[in-house]
Amino acid sequence: MPDTRDIRLYLEDLLGRAVQSAIAAGELPDVAVPGSAIERPKDTANGDFASTLPLRMARAAMKPPLEIANVIARHMADDPVIERPSVAPPGFINIRLTSGFLQRQVEHVIAAGPGYADLTVGARKKAQVEFVSANPTGPLHVGNGRGAAIGDALASALAAAGYEVEREYYVNDAGTQTDTFAxxxxxRYQQLFGRAADIPRDGYPGEYMVELAQEIKEEAGDGFLRPEGEPGPADLGSRGIELMVRHIRRSLEAFGVRYDRWYSEKSLYDPEGPYEKATALLREHGQLVEREGALWFASSELGEDKDNVVVRSDGRPTYYGSDIAYHYDKFVTRGFDLVIDVWGADHHGHVSRLKTASRAIGADREALHVLLYQLVTLKRGGEVVRLSKRGGEIITLDELVEEVGADAARFFFLLRSPGAQMEFDLDLAKKQSSENPVFYVQYAHARLASILERAAEQGLTPDGGDVSLLTQPSELGLIREMMQLADVLESVVQTFEPQQLPHYAMALATAFHAFNDAFKQQNDPSLKVITGDVARSRARLRLVLAAKISLARILGIMGMTAPDRM
RNA sequence: GCGCCCGUAGCUCAGCGGAUAGAGUGUUAGGUUGCGGACCUAAAGGUCGGUGGUUCGAGUCCACCCGGGCGUACCA
Known part of the structure; x- marks a missing residue:
């Protein structure tokens, strides 16, 4: 008996045998049978699954698809999982699951518990998701929040799919921007002591730098002050970075994101570190060439548009150079099977050459996936605000979390496909305290919890419920929706499209509300979960329990809370 | 110039080559004396930017064009 996970395989097998049987009976010509012809109809009125096999076979078989469909359907044996298939033009075979099969899924969910919908596709594989990784030269802004929501949810989905997952933040504590920051x-620090010091031309004019200087003055007094006209001490910059990283970490924690590792760019340059090893390897391959005083990676020989500088003529590595070293560490030293870099779309020019470099140091072709998300356009008071750390006004992630809450912000970020530019209307998000889809989903979970609680007060629990009593359309509809979770997860980890998560969560919540309100719609109190019919109540409580497990799972993967009360 | 992303309902956005293109929000009309209405039901709302092409079938794939964004650094 298949469970929710391999039902597709089961159906393909069933169809395949029907085709063979039809061929053996001489009713179909012996032609190649295309696989993977099982899909989910958009309209559930057409069944739980549909096969387009007849449409795909029509040309080779030289028969009208509808006729093929009828033949195949006739040859499908009676089966405990599906009803008799029906045929629809232009050549679909529509398949409906039996109530018995659906009912058993409730037990399947409860038995699986918090691990419901776990997959095995990633078993024994190590995956890393690196996300946000914003320069520690300023606070995180709203755009970084999008990367955080996407990366964290993807990491959770991969973990559910069986991968051993590490979440990582790459701290750019070594580049030129770090110098400017220092x-x-x-x-700003000198200004606090009354000196007339100007911030550098390409510096960071934001108010937060004044606060940071103040923070340092409070902990170190004038300890970092040098005679007027002399440059500041080197360790002031690193102290500043340290404090900035701490602020960033707090912002992300408030957003509900925790990293397994904060990786220092500086550490790449440790003796015998990744940088040395990676450049040595490339040199060995003869892929590093010196020209115009700089060191270039001969990437054009590997299909890139041009060569790229790895070490500047002043001896300092470029961002590209350090990133090659970083990915050497990911693939070669740490041995990740799958690495996902979540970047803002303004980095897309870097994608191709980093993939090329990763392969040059030995990574598999498909091992590196760069997930680009388009930048967030902020709207406030009907006006578009550009996100720029260097420009005047920025809206921080902290402010966003403060105003709309981490759960709502995450849900909104995930709702859009990463590749689509998104508009975040702050005014709208702020006032969406009750008309917000995130609450719709969480409210469903809270009600599921309260139903169980209310029942328990009356001495009713899901224990011993007989799921075969679940026969109402709204009950079976809820089960059908619960069954989709594994499919959704599998799709998310294969396509790296996290937007499927919130859309599914809404569909599941809708199915629950339909179930929960059926008694009102039909004006039939016997459809309530808790009724005078104890056996039926217990059965429905089992369904409620399973639905709660499913909803909590999807909320958890999105990094949202699943409240029992709201 | 070249490269990448996007263009779908008033708005914000989903949509694995399949059936009548969906959701949220907004608008309109109903439902509530309750297992928490932060809910439900229904209606209206679309030349899927345009033109060709591939296919039994195109919002989806290909080509070109239009519009918006981004990139094309010895910045990150």
Whole structure:
């Protein structure tokens, strides 16, 4: 008996045998049978599954698809999982699951518990999701929140799919921007002591730098001050970065994101570290060439548009150079089977050459996946606000979390496909305290919890419920929706499209509300979960329990809370 | 110039080559004396940016064009 996970395989097998039987009976010509012809109809009125096999076979078989469909359907044996299939033009075979099969899924969900819909596709594989990784030169802004929501949810989905997952933040604590940051900080610091210091031309004008300088003054007094006109001490910059990273970590924690590792760019340059090893390897391959005083990676020989500088003529590595070292560490040293880098779309020019470099150091072709998300356009008071850490006004992730809450912010970020530019209307998000889809989903969970609680007060529990009593359309509809979770997860980890998660969550919540309100719609109190009919009540409580498990699972994967009360 | 992403309902967005293109929100009309209405039911609302092509079948794939965004650094 198949469970929710391999029902497709089961159906394909069933269809395949029907076709063979039809061929053996001489009713179909012996032609190649295309696989994977099982799909889910958009309209559930057409069944739980549909096969387009007849449409795909029509050309080779030289018969009208409808006729093929009828033949195949006739040859499908009676089966405990599906009803007799029906045929629809232009050549679909529609398949409906039996009530018995659906009912048993309730037991399947309860038995699986919090691990319901776990997959095995990632078993024994190590995956890393690196996300946000914003320069620690300023607070996280709203756009970083999108990357955080996407990366964290993807990591959770991969974990559910069986991967051993690490979440990582790459701390750019070594580049030129770090130097500019240090200069700005020293200028602000000097200003606190009454000196007329200007922030550098390309510096960070934001108010937060003043606060950061203040913070440092409070802990170290004038300890970082140098005679006027001299540059600031080197350790002021690193102290500033440290504090900034701490702020970033707190912001992300408030957003519900926790990392397994904060990886220092600086550490790439440790003796015998990734940078040395990676460049040595490329040199060995003869892929590093010196030209115009700089060191270039000969990427054009590997299909790139041009070569790229790895080490500047002043001896400092470029971002590209350090990123090659970083990915050497990911693939070669740490041995990840799958690495997902979640980046803002403004980095897309970097994708191809990093993939090329990753392969050059030995990574599998498909091992690196760069997930780009388009930048967030902010709208406030009907006006578009550009996100820029260097420009004047930024809206921080902290402010967003403060105003709309982490759960709602995450849900909204996930709702859009990463590749689509999204507009975040702050005014709308703020006032969406009750008309917000996130609450719709969470409310469903709270009601499921309260039903169980209310029943328990009356001495009723799901224990011993007989699921074969679940025969109402709204009951079976809820089960059908619960069954989709594994499919959704599998799709998310295969396509890296996290937007499927919130859409599914809404569909599941809708199925629950339909079930929960059926008694009102039909004006029939006997459809309530808790009725005078104890056996039926217990059966429905089992369904409620299973639905709660399913909903909590999808909420958890999205990084949202599943409240029992609201 | 070249490259990548996007263009779907008033708005914000889903949509694995399949059946009558969906959801939320907004609008309109109903439902509530309750297992928490932060809910439910229904209606209206679309030349899927345009033109060709591939296919039994195209919002989906291909080509070109239009519009928006981003990239094309010894920045990250």
């Amino acid at each position: 200069e700005t900080l020293y200028a």
